[in-house]
Amino acid sequence: MAKLSVNINKIATLRNSRGGNNPDLVKVALDCERFGAEGITVHPRPDERHIRYQDVFDLKTAISTEFNIEGNCKEQKFIDLVLANKPAQVTLVPDTEGQITSNHGWDTIKHQAYLKEMVQLFQKEGIRVSIFTDPVREIIEAAQTTGTDRIELYTEYYAANYAKDPVKAISPYTQAAHTANKLGLGINAGHDLDLQNLKYFADNIPNLLEVSIGHALISDSLYLGLENTIQLYLKQL
Template structure:
């Protein structure tokens, strides 16, 4: 069964917009776990505009499900943070400074040697590594050569095409990428713009899908449905 990891960046964004400690990021993470989340994801950025580095240390000390830290390993501060906290998983994402949100995966062909070094660095610390990639078979196959444990498919195009085209057309490149990952013996994660509308079809038809990381849509839904009911609904969508 596919696991749900809740990205709590938006909780931190709301807190930071006012200052102080409301809503409390740790309290929110613990509530997510209590209500059925099987993991907590954070994506600290260099400007700490949502999740702060201090948040990461606090969360690592208290959460009991799988902890996934996403970010750009081209930032030494990020590398140091991950090694200091040793999460269950680090997801390497090629974000530029100041980027609003993730918008592309790694070019694992061009960056293969660099990524191989980074993967080795984290795996030596006992941390599972996932590399953020576009749904491109070439990128999946090259990711295998880095030594990574998993890939995370960037699913924005699926979400967009799910609305504009047919579900089958939207899924096709992702299905091909998933089959390539299976052939390469790579674990498969996915994330970005997945929601209660498009998630059930995606989860049902993606072979070997181990984990989805969902933040923006889930936290937005919680404004209307409440956090407990929302997490329950996302778990049901993955069943």
């Protein structure tokens, strides 16, 4: 079964809106673990509009499941943050400054040499590396040459088209997964996966190892409660 890593960025956004510590980010992360989540994901950005850099240090000493830090490795502050905390996994995402949310994967062909350097930097410190990619065969093949351990498939296209035609929506992801499997790359996935589309995705992606879900899961929890929502997502997997 693929692991569920809960992205708690939205909890930090809510906390930051009032300037205090309510909700308590660390407590929420510990509760997510207690409710069955098998990992915690954070995606700090330079403006710290949700996850603050200090949050990463606080979480690292508190949580016991897998810690996944996402972000843009072109920011030196991000590199330093990851190396200082040594999470189980770092996910390299090509964000631009001020970007609301991630909206594309790496061009692993164009940035092949750079990504290889970054992968080696983190792996040397015992950190598993995943590269955020679109479901394109050539992109995944180039990702493999960087030495990365895994790729994370950017699933917005799938989520946006699932209701209209699930077979068509899943097709490029299934093909991408077969390519990754053939090359020996682990497969993660994330972006806009939810209770409606997650099961079909997980059922059709061979050897899916992990999904990272934040916005939809936290939104669902407003109606369903956090513990119940995590259990429902686990059930889809």
